[in-house]
Amino acid sequence: MNAKKGAVVTSAACAFSFLFYGIKAEIVLRTKEPCGTFDVWLCAGADLLATSVVVLEKTGVVAWCNAAAEMLFGVSRRNLTGSGIGQWLPAVTQWLSHLPAQGDKFSPYGAVAELCRPMTDPEPVYATLSPLAGSEGYRVLEITAVHDAMQLVREEEQAGMNEATKALLRNLAHEVKNPLGGIRGAAQLLDAELATSDEREYTAVIISEADRLQSLVDRLLVPYRRERRVGPVNILEVLERVRNLLTAEFPAGLVIRRDYDVSAPEIPGDKEQLIQIFLNLMRNAVQAMHTLIDEGRAEITLKTRIARQVTIQRKLWRMALSVEVIDNGPGIDPAIREKIFYPLVTGRDGGTGLGLSLVKTYVDQHGAAIDAESEPGRTDFRLLFPLKAA
Template sequence: MSDLAWRTWAEQMATGLALVDADLRLAWINPALAEWLQLGPRSAVGQPLGVLFTGSDELAQVARLLSEQRSAQWRGVSLLAGGREVVTDIALQPFGQGLLLEVHVLAASPANSSPLSASLRGFAHEVKNPLAGLRGAAQLLQRRVDNADLQALAGLIIDEADRLATLANRLLHNDGAVRLGAVNIHQLLERLADLLQAEPSPPQLRHDYDPSVPDLLGDADRLQQVVLNLARNALEAGAHTLTLRTRVEHGLRLGERIVRMALRVDVIDDGPGVSAALRDTLFHPLVSGRPDGTGLGLALSREIAQEHGGELRYASRPGHTVFSLYLPLERSHD
């Protein structure tokens, strides 16, 4: 793409974009970012990058990225916009002799709403139409086939499309608070197993369940999404065998508090492991180890865990990676 064609395309983007030159000055800014930051696109050119950032640490990091020609993903960065601070997620990548900044301004979350970022809300909007088409196709298939197994698979597609559409609607309509109810974690994991076995090349699955695990208080749809994201990530990274394990832990620190009893759900895979370059930013939005990855799955999974008062952790080495979802069980006994 020529420079002129790229500029024309970038100026039509709803995403905020800016080019920073080797002297840490704004070489160009698109109308979307100019509007968000209350800057004139022409008057912004030549301005030092310090007109945007509220602190000096970011400027030093930008200079380092420029000198090393490296990319980075930053989350929750404050930018100056017309005398006020705007919280953003920023992706930085080398572009010619400078850096390209992709800026996502985060919408303020109303009280009791989900902390999901604006980028995830945008993703929810984009998937609604494909989900409707997928559901319709599955319904037609279910009616036209006589094979009971194929009808069951079509029903599985319909159920998953409905579940994802419900999640998307909650995000889009600011109805983001978790909907708590009794959740049997083993039922969620068995449904996950059904979904994975429907894959063209299903993985080898192992189950290591603690039968004493009680029901927990949670949002079943969202927790289903977490375990599905963890399994998908493992398979897309090259794993062939997955182990689904549940345990109960006592006296565990989750965030700033110690809970008396917590559920631990482990998704263990035999893939190549998490690369050293991703370990510090693995749960950030838009960070992915795959060229075709969106970088949304783990960010969403961590936020869902936090909504439930829990955490998502991992330990990884080649051939053995464990993602552990921790959820407090105390609320289920209140």
């Protein structure tokens, strides 16, 4: 793992270490309080971290863990407390055996280790072992899924490039808009003075291309023109509206399946933007499946679920609404897989590359997250909308 990825993985570690700074943690095992004698605010703060955090005795016995660790291990805090870390992360037992028996006289150590859980294959994770300042031999173990760490790096890189690209395109669109109108007007005047239809074909091309560029410029500026109107939105109503539009447009050859959690709560959002998000995603799928539609084999599945303990825009949420748009098309071209949300990036002949860029802009404005998994025969766009716990 390179230095940049390591820095991302340990960012939550720094935050957790800060929580412990200057605090003497006297941990009493197997007490009725799930945090032992940790201060309540300390436990609450650690539970907000996306990184899994486990406090260990010097022997490797789990003294405490945060909510993210419960989710990672698939075991409750009460059951995890008092168990040996070696049954989950054998490598950590080896690390502990090489550390001093007392105090915090060692430097933090991090490496990739295998997480072993019942009924599942071992999973690579990045684990960091650090001393717990002010304690008598306790250690702090921070664990991040390798996939999550790389996903975070990818999101940060994409966010920086996306914002820079969109700012450049907005400025460029404004600069192009005025001279474009002048070109079209001049072509119309010239068209009126030309005598033959053959000559007017050239001005018709100029006018047509000017209109096409004007439409492109307008689409680039769409997200920044309209004032957002935020209110409670039933996501199933949004999905049904888009499904009805696509069903009317493709009455044959396309099946849109529904896999809804009807108990899903409303989310705060701009309904028109949400409709545009799912309309763009589904149209994108349809355009990729034109051959399957002709053969009558095209399928789109709309799926909603409640997700728990998820990270959205670098913040851990206890609950989120997960919405997936799944199609059985050819998949995303690997050459553009990491750039699909950038403006003007498209894998389709004649495409503008603005549909998914607009989706990403609207998703970001909702404080939500979007990602895509794709292989031949299946593409899955998953959106996560944060929910406040009741």
